[in-house]
Amino acid sequence: MTDLLQLLVAGISVGAIYALIAMGFTVIFSVSEVINLTQGEFAALAGLIAITATTAGLPLPLALLISVVTVVTVALLVRLILSPVKRMTTLLSIMLTLGLSTALKAAMLLIWGPEGRGLDPFPGNDFVVWGISVRAQYLWIIGVTAAVSVAVAWFYERTLTGKALRACAEQPTAARLVGISVSGAGLLSFGIAGLLGGVAGVLASPVYFSAWDSGLALGLKGFVAATLGGLTSIRGAVAGGVMLGVLESLVAGYIDSGFRDAVAFVVLIVVLVARPGGILRQHSVARV
Amino acid sequence: MGQFRKFGVVATAAILAVAVGACAEDDNGGGGDTGGPIRVGAILDITGAGASLGVPERKTLELLTKKTNEAGGIGNRKIELTIEDNQSTEDGAAKAMNELVSKNVDIIIGASRTGTSLAMRPIAESAKMPMISMAANVKVTDGATWVFKTAQNDAAVLANVVDYAKSKGWKKIGLARDSSAFGEGVAELLNELGKADGISVVVTEKFAPDATEFTAQMLNIRNARADMNLIWGIPPAAALAQKAYKQLGITAPVMQSHGIGNQVFLDTAGTSADGLVAPVGRLVVADQLPASDPQKAVLTKFVADYRAAYNETPSTFAGHAWDAFQLAADAFKAVGTDKQKVRDKLEQVKGFVGITGIYMMTAKDHSGLGKDALVLVTVQNSKWALAPK
Numbered sequence: 001m002t003d004l005l006q007l008l009v010a011g012i013s014v015g016a017i018y019a020l021i022a023m024g025f026t027v028i029f030s031v032s033e034v035i036n037l038t039q040g041e042f043a044a045l046a047g048l049i050a051i052t053a054t055t056a057g058l059p060l061p062l063a064l065l066i067s068v069v070t071v072v073t074v075a076l077l078v079r080l081i082l083s084p085v086k087r088m089t090t091l092l093s094i095m096l097t098l099g100l101s102t103a104l105k106a107a108m109l110l111i112w113g114p115e116g117r118g119l120d121p122f123p124g125n126d127f128v129v130w131g132i133s134v135r136a137q138y139l140w141i142i143g144v145t146a147a148v149s150v151a152v153a154w155f156y157e158r159t160l161t162g163k164a165l166r167a168c169a170e171q172p173t174a175a176r177l178v179g180i181s182v183s184g185a186g187l188l189s190f191g192i193a194g195l196l197g198g199v200a201g202v203l204a205s206p207v208y209f210s211a212w213d214s215g216l217a218l219g220l221k222g223f224v225a226a227t228l229g230g231l232t233s234i235r236g237a238v239a240g241g242v243m244l245g246v247l248e249s250l251v252a253g254y255i256d257s258g259f260r261d262a263v264a265f266v267v268l269i270v271v272l273v274a275r276p277g278g279i280l281r282q283h284s285v286a287r288v
Numbered sequence: 289m290g291q292f293r294k295f296g297v298v299a300t301a302a303i304l305a306v307a308v309g310a311c312a313e314d315d316n317g318g319g320g321d322t323g324g325p326i327r328v329g330a331i332l333d334i335t336g337a338g339a340s341l342g343v344p345e346r347k348t349l350e351l352l353t354k355k356t357n358e359a360g361g362i363g364n365r366k367i368e369l370t371i372e373d374n375q376s377t378e379d380g381a382a383k384a385m386n387e388l389v390s391k392n393v394d395i396i397i398g399a400s401r402t403g404t405s406l407a408m409r410p411i412a413e414s415a416k417m418p419m420i421s422m423a424a425n426v427k428v429t430d431g432a433t434w435v436f437k438t439a440q441n442d443a444a445v446l447a448n449v450v451d452y453a454k455s456k457g458w459k460k461i462g463l464a465r466d467s468s469a470f471g472e473g474v475a476e477l478l479n480e481l482g483k484a485d486g487i488s489v490v491v492t493e494k495f496a497p498d499a500t501e502f503t504a505q506m507l508n509i510r511n512a513r514a515d516m517n518l519i520w521g522i523p524p525a526a527a528l529a530q531k532a533y534k535q536l537g538i539t540a541p542v543m544q545s546h547g548i549g550n551q552v553f554l555d556t557a558g559t560s561a562d563g564l565v566a567p568v569g570r571l572v573v574a575d576q577l578p579a580s581d582p583q584k585a586v587l588t589k590f591v592a593d594y595r596a597a598y599n600e601t602p603s604t605f606a607g608h609a610w611d612a613f614q615l616a617a618d619a620f621k622a623v624g625t626d627k628q629k630v631r632d633k634l635e636q637v638k639g640f641v642g643i644t645g646i647y648m649m650t651a652k653d654h655s656g657l658g659k660d661a662l663v664l665v666t667v668q669n670s671k672w673a674l675a676p677k
Contacts, residue, residue: 003507006536010503114339116524118556126535133535208500209524213335252504258467258494260504 002131007253008246013138015245016145017043017208020200021222022229022237023152024193030169030232031189034093038078040219041104042197046071047210048112050202051119060122068198074104075194079187101215108212116211119202141203148199149238152192156234165189169232217261224264228271230278240278325368326361326620328353328613329388331398331408336376337468337497340523340552341400344602345422345609346371349397351597352613362620374399376497378407385411394625395420397612400605401497401522402428403469409435418631420615422608424546425469429654436634436654438611438644440569440661443477445546447659448567450481452543453516460490462514462540464505464529466521467494470547474520490514499525502532510538522547527556534560541565546662549604554670565675567662569604569644572672586641607643614642 024039046067053063078100085092124136156162167175168185176182200218201210208214225244229236244264252260271278330349334342353369361367370393374380381404388396389411395418399405402425412419412434421428421437424445429437453461461478465471475489482488491512493505506529509517517540519529526548533542544566554561570577574587590610594602602610615634623629637649637656645661664675 003511006507007504010501014501109335113343114335115343115552116339118524128537133537135535209528211339249501249504252501253507256494257505258496260499260501261496 003253005130005132007249009132009134009138011246011249012242013141013207013245014248015225015242016141017200017204017218017241018221018225018244019238019241020145020148020196020203021218022225022241023149023234024196024200025223025226026229026231026234026237027152027156027192027196028189029226031165032088032168032186033090034082034088034186035090035097035223036078036190036193037094037097037219037223038075038101038104038215039193039197039222040215040217041101041108042071042075042194042215043201043204043218044210044212044215045074045104045108046198046201047119047205047214048108048117048212050205051117051210052112054120060120064202067202068195071198071201072191072194075190075197076187079190083183083186101219105212105215112212114212116209116214118207118209119205121206135207137203137206141207144199144203145238148196149234152196153234155192161188221264224268227268228278233278236278325366326625327368327370327391327393328616329391329393329396329398330369330371331374331381331384331388331396331404332371333376333400333404334371334373337525338376338399338401338404338522340550340603341422341605342373342376344550344606345400347598348594348602348606348609349613351594352610352617355593356617362617363624367617374404376401376404378403381405381407382411389415389417394418394620394627395616395630397422397609397616399423401468401470402472405435405437406469416627416631418616418619418627418634420612420634422605422612423470425472426655427469427473432654434631436615436649436656438608438615438642438647438655440546440644440657441655442474442545443481444657444659445567445662446474446477446481448662448664449518449543450478450485450487451659452565452567452664453482453487454485456516456541458515458541459486459488460512460514460516461487462491462493462509462512462517463489464493464495464502464509464517464519464521466497466525466547468497470497470522471520474518478518495521495525495529497522497525500528502529503536505529506532506536506538509533510536514540516541516543518543518545520545520547523550523553524556527553527561530557530564531560546604549607551601551603554667554672557667558670561667561670563666563668565664565666567659568665568672569607569661570663571602571604571607571643573663573665573674576674582646583641583643587643590643604644611642611644611647615640615647 028034028036049067049070050063053066121137122140126135164180165185168182172182225240226237228240248260248263251263332342332345353367357366372384374384381399385408397420400422402423405421405423405428419435422439424439424442426441429435463475465474475492478489493508495505542564544564546568549568549572570583574591577584619630619633623633635649637647640647645657647656649656665672666675
């Protein structure tokens with residue numbers, strides 16, 4: 001029983017990071033049908049910037065702020081680079097963002113070198129409860145992810161701007177007719193995705209490390225989690241991320257730790273064949 | 289069929305042309321007294337999972353090349369160093385190897401890890417290219433003609449682990465090992481070496497060389513309740529495993545491999561490393577060795593040179609590169625760049641005092657290091673210290 005709970009704690013913590021990345025995919029895809037493969041790189045970049053800032057002697061909150069703001073700026077830049085493309089299709093967006101993600105990786109390799117590093121853990125003491133060892137950083141990850149998920153869901157479902165974004169997703173032409181700027185909506189969605197990627201990166205770095213190439217695995221797992229949620233549902237993305245993390249942890253614990261990284265891809269294939277609309281499809285008729 | 293025949297003819301012609309070309313070059317370089325540079329190729333795991341090994345190795349090779357050339361080169365010939373990054377992948381290593389072989393460099397140093405080195409070995413053997421690997425697993429050189437290596441064999445490390453376990457009266461060992469080629473065969477070797485003393489592996493857990501989450505593996509290790517546990521990996525994974533070990537409150541003593549001899553390990557593991565015991569090369573405790581130690585002078589000089597150039601302490605992996613370079617340089621100095629003569633010279637190395645140990649090569653043993661090339665070290669307050677006997 002203790003083992004199961006311990007594996008669940010570890011799994012939910014990893015899953016929360018996947019959930020943040022998955023939400024990043026979802027907010028962009030649901031507005032403009034763009035699959036943004038630089039999402040994982042946002043997280044890697046955020047971690048590396050925060051490490052450099054704290055090593056330079058800045059206090060942790062300031063370092064986190066600088067890092068997240070920089071990543072949001074990079075995300076907006078990515079959107080600006082994509083904006084001259086007149087007829088954006090999902091396939092075209094995959095190819096373009098794959099190129100951008102390779103360029104970002106190369107830049108990170110040049111700046112930070114090949115070795116991976118971890119950010120200092122956030123304040124708090126690790127503790128043991130009912131024989132389960134809980135790291136303070138796990139609680140930070142789970143807590144912040146929960147807060148961010150609620151905030152993003154609230155933004156999309158309750159605010160006027162959020163509703164405007166959903167309108168762009170539903171009917172771009174009609175949205176433009178009633179005076180909503182579709183390109184502005186695209187820019188905003190990239191900004192939110194940058195924020196989500198940045199938060200994921202700084203939360204994950206103390207436990208899961210940051211390196212120039214760590215965005216690839218994070219991005220892939222996040223994408224699988226987003227697909228679990230049908231790519232257009234915030235709740236689905238969160239559920240998908242947590243499920244994937246827990247499943248990985250249980251497989252590693254009870255079957256074989258060598259299969260951990262295979263889980264995501266098996267899940268991806270099963271979902272795409274059996275439920276291409278995502279596991280929560282019947283609940284969400286409209287996007288987001 | 290016709291097409292195949294045509295292809296066969298062309299391929300044969302190409303192979304012949306290459307062979308003739310190679311012979312011609314051999315004739316030119318054979319005497320070792322030509323004016324051209326000595327061309328050293330290096331294939332290292334600079335990016336990817338082996339980065340904490342490949343980066344210091346690159347730094348060392350660059351430093352030694354610069355120093356040798358400043359001192360006038362070897363026999364009035366400058367050294368020309370070509371470094372390739374295999375991205376810690378087997379196919380990357382094989383590709384880089386083919387490239388350097390086709391450039392007909394005089395020797396190849398690398399790779400940093402076992403898997404990548406094994407990918408290069410058959411190419412070195414068939415091209416008759418001297419190669420000095422810096423990897424640990426004995427399979428890299430076992431039965432090889434053209435391949436040598438500078439890192440201590442895993443068998444030498446495990447012999448130290450078994451000796452230590454025996455001295456403490458531990459019988460049951462839990463093993464958490466790297467799932468790549470570096471960790472292959474560790475459990476089997478441990479069982480074989482420990483058989484006489486009733487020491488055996490009771491559980492084996494694996495982790496990917498770039499893994500960051502170790503809860504699952506360490507839970508299974510904890511449940512096995514072994515007398516001691518051995519973590520077999522390289523940083524940062526080995527350090528994260530060490531952290532998870534302490535976080536899950538496992539109280540059994542823990543040992544690590546010689547794969548952890550760098551600052552990255554200490555920085556990443558932090559206080560969780562305190563108290564572990566590992567058989568590691570003497571480099572990390574160079575300042576604590578008695579003056580009578582035959583390696584002391586070489587070690588102290590290397591630490592000083594490396595510090596002066598890069599303002600950081602060299603790791604044991606930097607030491608593997610130092611040994612590989614010096615072994616090659618000594619051979620070139622003695623016999624020039626004829627590949628057959630270089631190979632024969634390397635096989636005759638006796639008593640070369642390196643960073644990793646004192647080399648005694650034989651036709652059968654192309655590693656040349658025994659279990660005395662390692663000392664047991666521990667970590668105290670995030671610093672290396674000689675382990676109390």
